[in-house]
Amino acid sequence: MALLHYHLLSFFFLTIASELGLALHSQDLLSLFSFKASVDPLNTSLYTWEGSNPCSGLWVGVKCYQGRVASIYLDDASLVGSATPLFGLSQLQVLSLRWNALSGSLPHLTNLTNPRLRHLFLSHNQLDGTLNISLPSLLSLQIEHNDFSGGLEGLQLPSVEDFNASANRLAGEISGGLSKFPSSAFNGNPALCGSPLPSCSKISHLSDAANTSPSPAPTVVSTCSSRSLSKLGLTALLSVSIGDMVVIAMALAIVAGMYTWFKRRFSMPRNAAAGARGLELHHGFAEEKEETDSRLVIFEGGEDMRMDSLLKASAEVLGKGISGSTYKAVLEDGIMVAVKRLSGVQFPSHSKAFNQRMHLIGRLRHSHVVSLRAYCNAHEEKLLVYDYMPNGSLHSLLQSNRGRNLDWRSRKQILMGVAHGLNFIHTFPARPPLVHASIKPSNILIDEHGNAGISECSIMCFATNFQCQSLPPHASTLFPQGMNAAAASTWHGYRAPELSVGKGKATQESDVYSFGMVLLEVVTGKEIDDGECGGQMMGMVKIGMMCTAECPDERPKMSEVLRMMGEFL
Template sequence: MARPRPPGAIVFFSLVFSVAGLSPAAAADDGKTEGEVLVSFRDTLRSSDGSPPGPLRSWGTTGPCNGNISSWYAVSCHGNGSVQGLQLEHLGLAGLAPDLGSLAVLPGLRVLSLSDNQLTGPFPNVSALGVLKMLYLSRNKFSGVIPDGTFRPMRGLRKLHLAENDFSGPVPGSITSPRLLELTLAHNRFNGPLPDFSQPELRFVDVSHNNLSGPIPGGLSRFNATMFQGNEFLCGKPLPVACDPADLPAAAGGVGVSWLASVAASLMVLGVLLAVVGVATGVLGRRRRRRRRAAARSAGSEGDQTPSNPKLQTAPCVNISQAASTSAAVLGSGNFGSSYKATLLDGRSEVVVKRFKDMNGVGREDFSEHMRRLGRLAHPNLVPLVAYLYKKEEKLLITDYMTNGSLAQLLHGSKGSILDWGKRLRIIKGAARGVAHLYEELPMLTVPHGHLKSSNVLLDGDFTAVLSDYALVPVLTASHAAQVMVAYKSPECVAKGKPSKTSDVWSLGILALEVLTGRFPANYLRQGKQQGNADIAGWVSSVVNEERTGEVFDKDMAGTQGHEEEMLKLLRVALACCEADVDKRLDLKAALASIEEIKDPPPPEPGDSSTGAA
C-alpha cells in the first residue's frame, strides 16, 4: 500500500535500485503459498463494524514479499522473500482473537503484533508458534487466566507485551523464556507471586498496577521501583518495602534492603564525589572540607524529604570516611558538569552520578517537585532518574548506568563499525519513541527534551537507545540553558532567540543525519556564524542535489546491502525534521510515524553476532 511522502521531504534521483528478478512466491509448510495463508487469515478478521479491515483489502493482488521488500500493508519480509512479521496494530479489530495457530505454517514468522485493537476473550492459543520471537498484544480487551504452560514451546521468545488488558490469575511460570529481553504485564489483574527470572539479557520488565504479592525475585531486583508500583502486597528490593522474613525464600538469607537504603549506605554520594574530585583535580581545599563537614551535620535536613514515588529518592550527604568500600570512576565532563560511575557495595549495582553547578533556575521546593515529576517517568527509551541531591552550590542526579556508553563514543570512536544499519535504525527509533513519551508526559514544556544529541543517547547491553539529560530546562538558569542546550541552537533560536515546539524535532533530525553519515555535526559549524548544528543538513542537501547521495552514508556502516531504500527513507525524514522554517518542519507525531514505517532488517540467526540482538 503506497504511503504519502512526508511533507517537506526531498525526492532523490541519484541512486537507482534495480531488482535482478522477482523471487518466486514463498511457500508455506502446508503447500499453500504464504500469500494464500495470509489472505485466509485476513478473512477471519473483523473490524468493530463487522467489515474486513480496510488497509488489508489490498492483500492478494501480488505476492506479499519481493525479497526483503514488502508489497503488502503491515507485512515485513526476510531477505529470502518469506514473511517475517505481521504488524496489525490500530486496525480497529474487534471480537474474539483469530486462530493464530493457522499462521504456524509460515516458517519465517518471527514477529506478530495485534496491539491497540479491541479484541476480546481469553488469551489466544500461541503454542503452535514455537519460532515466534516477538509477540505484542497490549491495549486490547483480553481477559481471563493464561494457562501456566502457554509459553513453554516458545523457547526463543524475546519480547512479550501484554499490558493494558484484563488478564487475571497467576503469572504463568513458562513466561520466563531463556532468551527473554522485554516483558510488559502492566495494568492487568494478575495476582500471586512473580516467577523467578534469571535471564542475563533481560533488559525491561514492567508488572506495575496488578494485584501481585510476595517478594520480588532476585533476578528482577535490579529494575526500577516504578516497574512494580501499584501492587500493594509486593515487597523487597527495589521497593522501599521490606519483606516479612517469614515470606522470604529460605535461600534469601534475610530481609531485602530498599533502594533508598542501598543508595544511602553504599553510594555515599557526596563523599565519593568530593573524594574523586579531590584526587583528580587537586582542588579539595580547606574550605570544601569545612563545607563537607557542615553538609554531613545537616544530612538529616538535606535528605529527609522522601517523595511519595518510591522510585525516586533524595540522597542524604555523608562523611567521606564512610565511602571507603565504594568504588567510583570519572566518566568525563560536559556542558553541565562532571559525571562519575559508582559501584555500590553489593558489587553488582552500578549507577552514574552527575554533578551540576549551573542548575539554580528554581529554589529547593520547585526543584524537588520537578525531579519527582521526572522520577515518575517510565519508558524503555529514557534513562530512569533514581535519586537526587539538592544543595545550593551544586545538584547531584543519580541514574542507571548503561553498559555500552553513549552513541557519540561508539559512532565517533574506534568502534563505529559495530553499529550496523540495523542497530542504527533501532537507535533512531528508540530515540524518537523516548522524545515522543516526553511530549506526552510533559506537555507543559516547550522543549520536553531540550538537549538531544548523540552524547546524550546512551546504549544498553542490547544497543537500545536510552535518552539522558532530558527535561532540564525548567531548573536551569535561562542564560545557561541558552548557552549549552542543543534546542537553543535550532534555526528559530538563532533567528528569534526562542525554541519552538518542534526544536526537539530539529535535534532528532540532526541526530538521524549524524547516525546515517557518521559525521560529527559540530564539524559543519560555519566559522563566524551562529548557524548551529543544522549545517550538517545543509551539507547533506548539497550532496544530494548534486546527485551524489551515495557519498552521504557512513562507509563504516555494515549491513546496508539490500536496505538502501530504507536508508533513503530515513534520510528523507531526517531532512524534513531539519527544515529551517518551523511551519514546514515535521511535527513530532508525523516524524515518529514516518520513522516507525521504516522496516527493520531481519533479526540475526542464533549464533550470528554480526548485527546484534533482535
C-alpha cells in the first residue's frame, strides 16, 4: 500500500510539474505572438513565427534554454510598433532590437519582471518616455538614437559594463556608476551634465549668464523692395570712417597671411594620413556643385571634425593595400579616427559620381557597418574618415597565431555581425541597390567588444578597370572593362567567378559569394571540440556552400542567409 501511495504521489507531482512547464511555455508563446501582432501585422519579417513551439529552432531570432525563450536577436528587421510584450518573457537573457522603428515607452524593468536579463540592445529606434530600469545583473544597455527623456536617476545598474544613451533628450545630472563611461555614451543630450560631461554648476552658471545678458534683436527676413533701400541716407552708408576701413583691411591681411603660413607649416606629406592641404569645410547633404569637390564633407557624427585638426593629428600607419593606405589619426580632443588615403593610381577619377556615392555611403548608420564620418575629393587627394576600430581586421585576427585566439563564440559573433551589416547595405533604400564590391577579411573590422563592422562600402566601384552594377554606365565605364591584375590580387579567394579578369560587374550576388568564402574561412579555421559546436559548424558550412554556388542566380539573398544562420546558431 505504501508503495502504491508513493507511485501515486510521484505521478501527481510529475503531472503538476508538466502542467506548470506547459503553462510557462504558453506564457512565452503568448508574449511572442503579442509582440508579432504589434510589430509585424503583415507577417513579412516574422513569418517563421508559426506553430506552438518557439524553441523548435525554426523561429528566426529566437533562442531557448531548457524549453524557455532565453535570447531574441531581431536587429534591422523592419519592425514597427511596441516592444513591451517581450518584457513578459521572464527567462529572457538577451534582447537585441537595434535598427528598427519601434516606438512607445519601456515598462518598469525590475528583478521581479526580468530577473535574468543581462543584455538589452535597443539603439536606433523611436522609443520615448522615461527610463526606469532596476536590474542589478544587467551587463549591457544600449539605447542610443532614440527619444528618451527625463533623468538617469531611474537607472539602477550596478553591474553594467557596456552603456550608451547618446542622442536622446535626457536631462539632469550623471551620477553614480554611470559616470565611469566616456562622454561619447552621453553626447547628443544637451541637458545632461556631470562627469564625464561638464559639471552641472558650470552649465548652470553659463545658463544664468545667458539669461541675464541682453537678448539680441531677432533676425527678420526682409520682404522690402529695393525702393525701400533708398530711404537710407547717404550719411548712414558712409558711417564707417576711413580709419575703420583701414584697420579692417589690415586685420584681413594679417589673417590671410597667418592662414597661408598655417597651411605651409602644418601640411602633412603626401603619404600622411591627411594629405589634403587647406581644404575648406563643407557640411554634408548640400546640393552637389562643382566647387564642393575640393572641400571636406562632413556627415553625422563628424560635426566637430575640422581640417586643421586632421592636419595636426599624429598619424600611425595601420595598413597598405591596392586601394591605398590607412592611418590611425588622433585628433586634438583625443578622438581617434581611421583615415583612408585612396591611391591616385587606382582612383584617378575626380567625378561627381564619386561625390554622389559618398553622400549616400555617409548616410549608412548600422552597428555592423563602419561609419563614414567625412571625406574629401580634391584633385590631389581622396581621403575617407571612418570610425576607428581598435581590434583591427578579421584578416589580422585570423593570421595571428593561426586564429587560435578566436573561440567559436567569437567567430559566430563576427559572422552574424557581418551578415547583418551586409544585409543592411543590400536592403538600404537606394536606387539602384547598393553593392559593397569588396567583402574580404581585411575590410571586416572588429571593435572593442568583439563586434564586426564592414568597411569601405562601394569604394572599389570607382577603382581603375573595375565596374559595379549599382552605378550608372557613365560612372563605371570610365576605364576599360575588367579588373587589372593588381586589383584582382586583393580579391584572391574571395571574388566571385563571374568577376574574373575581363568579365562582369560586381553585384549583390557577387557580394554573397564573397561573404560565403569569408564564412568558410572563419568556420573551417576552428577545430571542432564538442557536439553542439560541431553541429553548428556543419550548418554554417552548408550555408557557405550555398553562398558560393557558381551560378549567381542560385545564391541566396543576404536576408535568407541571416534567417538560415539564425536557425543553426
